[in-house]
Amino acid sequence: MNDVIIVGAGPAGLSAGITCAKKGLGVLIIDEYMKPGGRLLGQLYEEPNGSWWNGIQESTSLYEHAVDLGIQFQLNTPVNNIEKLDQSWVIYTDKHTFNTDHLLLATGAAESPVPVPGWTLPGVMSVGAAQVMTNVHRVKPGERGVIIGVNVLSAAIAMELQLAGIDVACLTLPKLNKITKNAAQPKDVLESLLHVSHMAPSPLIRFGSKLMKNDFMKKMGVTFYPKEGVKMWDIPIQLRKAVINIYGDGEVEGITSATIDANGEVVSGSEENIACDFVCIAGGLYPLTELAAVAGCPFYLIDELGGYVPLHNERMETTLDGLYVAGNITGIEGAKVAIAQGVTAGLSIAENAGISGLDVDIQHSIQSIELTRDKAYIQFHPEVKKGKRILKEQWKEYERSVKKLVH
């Protein structure tokens, strides 16, 4: 039996493992991927001070630190189920079953799909798939791509593709339908772009974001938006055109886009084809929470955090004894926040495992999550702090109801 088992070798899981191991606990980290690092592996961007955040290097140094501390790894190992039996957690994988008193779920996030006609053609992939092919496997997803969906992640990945010598024909929107509603509304997209504007060298976007602080101006911004779009890193961003079809005989050969008006409707006769050999779909991220659901955690839908999140407190404890969460399973944020959350989870586990005198450290680590969040360069949701406040209220509510039950 391991003192601690962690599902997920991403930044949250690795930093939690390192924190526990430093306190003398025996740690096993399980991950279904072939390399440690999770979604940190694919990340690559230039920080404001001019240095590069190189996800492969960051992952390697976390992993090596973990191995030095004697942490054990089971890679290529999907966890299918977890349950609590006789006071301890049982973790089921294809080959083995593991047991522990302290189980941390650090399973990260997944990408929301956006159905577009023709999207099952080989060559259509999620934008994260193209990121991993390019930066982790170093294989080109294609020679020339179109990215459908304009958001923080797709803007960052468009730049990464270009860096690797892959041509990005344009970033564009999916045609409005029920499921793609928000992602397809030029106005909503502009609003979300206000939060990447600091990353955009294009003065039009920077200037535009100042112009568009109120609703009226945002509508004007869309209406007066040049039809050919603006450019970010020299890539055209088409906010007045939407992809209505992906075509190709057995594989992607191109997309058909059309002009959309400020309400998101297609202007008929405006259809044009853009040739490409791959298409990326960027629908945004949501927390990957299945295992917490299987375990029986209560959930709350908090849009500011990217979807349903398991109820937990600031110490990363869930309502279930010995079950913890850290990283993007608690809400969509960058890797640095995930690392900071991993430290808190690790300290909470150590304290609950009987190591005393950690109270001050835990309080500091919670503050450090806040600080990291404030300084975050990439923010997936502008209101993430509001989301965290909502969750905190729910936790208080939960504690009150438990007290009532006890009395």
Next chain:
Amino acid sequence: MSRRILEHPVLGNLQDNKYISFTFNNKNYEGLESESIAAALLANGIRTLRYHEESGSPRGIYCNIGHCFECRVTVNGTQGVRACLTPLQAGMVIESGGKLPTPVRDWSAENE
């Protein structure tokens, strides 16, 4: 033209170059040991990993990180293996799944 990104301005040049052989649908290919099957196939220009069980339409990777199960192939006789998660090994025999018969639906289409 090489589909591999051998040089990169930030990530540096690729040093790893231990090529090994494998087969995909009975044809020989080469890939890098321990890269994902999906990456090895894409580096060989192959996007179609399987044909949909019901419609027969071609399918390739979608998420590339194990979430969507679009990339299932048969590896050394084991069905339903995710090509994006499975490290390539020398001598692997990889095959695409294909369209399956739908006798009940066909029967009801003819008889209703």
